[in-house]
Amino acid sequence: RWWDVTAEEDATAEKSLQEAAAVLAAGGTVAFPTETVYGLGADARNTEAVEAIFEAKGRPSDNPLIVHIAEMSQLEGLVAAVGETERRLMEAFWPGPLTLVLPVLNGAVSPRVTAGLSTVAVRMPAHDVALRLIAAAGCPVAAPSANRSGRPSPTLASHVGEDLTGRIDGIVDGGPTGVGVESTVIEVGRDGGITVLRPGGITAEQLARFTQAGVRLDAALQQPAAGGAEASPAAPRAPGMKYTHYAPKGVMRLVRGAAADKVAARIAAELGAAKARGEKTGVLAFDEHLPLYRADCVQSLGSEAELETAAHRLYAALRRFDECGVTCILAETCPETGLGAAVMNRLMKAAGHRVIEVD
Numbered sequence: 001r002w003w004d005v006t007a008e009e010d011a012t013a014e015k016s017l018q019e020a021a022a023v024l025a026a027g028g029t030v031a032f033p034t035e036t037v038y039g040l041g042a043d044a045r046n047t048e049a050v051e052a053i054f055e056a057k058g059r060p061s062d063n064p065l066i067v068h069i070a071e072m073s074q075l076e077g078l079v080a081a082v083g084e085t086e087r088r089l090m091e092a093f094w095p096g097p098l099t100l101v102l103p104v105l106n107g108a109v110s111p112r113v114t115a116g117l118s119t120v121a122v123r124m125p126a127h128d129v130a131l132r133l134i135a136a137a138g139c140p141v142a143a144p145s146a147n148r149s150g151r152p153s154p155t156l157a158s159h160v161g162e163d164l165t166g167r168i169d170g171i172v173d174g175g176p177t178g179v180g181v182e183s184t185v186i187e188v189g190r191d192g193g194i195t196v197l198r199p200g201g202i203t204a205e206q207l208a209r210f211t212q213a214g215v216r217l218d219a220a221l222q223q224p225a226a227g228g229a230e231a232s233p234a235a236p237r238a239p240g241m242k243y244t245h246y247a248p249k250g251v252m253r254l255v256r257g258a259a260a261d262k263v264a265a266r267i268a269a270e271l272g273a274a275k276a277r278g279e280k281t282g283v284l285a286f287d288e289h290l291p292l293y294r295a296d297c298v299q300s301l302g303s304e305a306e307l308e309t310a311a312h313r314l315y316a317a318l319r320r321f322d323e324c325g326v327t328c329i330l331a332e333t334c335p336e337t338g339l340g341a342a343v344m345n346r347l348m349k350a351a352g353h354r355v356i357e358v359d
């Protein structure tokens, strides 16, 4: 089923949401929009329903799911304890793109949701359609991003269709998502310090105002040295972070350096060389430099001065490269401050950590 709630009158949209919620309540899988990316939802308490998510995505079973709630009252039934800092973070950022890892209440969700961990990741999405759907379903909704494992997360309902048609019970089309990259996943330590397990829509700078003990990045996410091939040796605390996500089919490389003109010259040269080798080329760059590049598929990240646009466009751009059959992709980088941390984390993954340093 495809419920298009953007094109519908209020009353019809409400009926669609009720139908989709009934599918969820009955143990089905339904994709729905959130403010970050589309999620693939199922009743978090229903093991069979949760298994259908893993099956549809082709997701490794050791990778736990985020549980989505629509009201604070749902939290009590899910977690064993909420600390002071966590409470203040929820008040500040929920509904919104912040996921908190908390001690799970025994038996509250299927063990498949937590992948056997003693914690559960919870968030309340800031999206009217998501909130109404979850409330109507009347259950906590486990929902990973609604892509096939290894594909970029979906920021349009059509992306979900590309990856999951025939594998799930329905899609609620709520139009394009907002933020465009996933939620920030955090854990609050005993000392009140915040560990970012996955950078995302809420920035480290925003979180820092809520702790005296500091915000740190999970050690496993510290980027390996340039040219280092695979993931870092430490096991990430968010199991999902160890998988190479978001990789386009073509070989992607990032070009980084302090001097913008030298970076641009290097990208232009690499594109030229690739073209000469007979490759189909792609470039992912900010508007300020886009006119300098010639490639078969040119994708804009918007202005350098506005990384919200880069986050919003990133996944759709990666999907476009695949559609164009591009074999060699060059991409610019951005500073790792603010939303740039999440954008760079996704770019590094998409590029398999291949970075050309220009000085």
Ligand code: TXA
Pocket (backbone or CB within 6 Å): 034, 036, 037, 038, 039, 040, 063, 064, 065, 066, 097, 099, 101, 114, 117, 119, 120, 121, 125, 143, 144, 145, 146, 181, 182, 183, 184, 185, 197, 198, 237, 238, 239, 240, 241
């Ligand atoms: O924005 C988002 O968070 C989207 C939308 C749909 O809400 N969802 C999403 O889910 O990105 P997913 O499954 O693609 O990513 C969940 C991440 C994974 O890296 C997973 O390992 C981590 O959260 N995670 C889930 N439960 C965890 C837990 N108990 N402890 C540590 N990490 C956990």
Ligand code: MG
Pocket (backbone or CB within 6 Å): 144, 145, 153
């Ligand atoms: Mg995902």
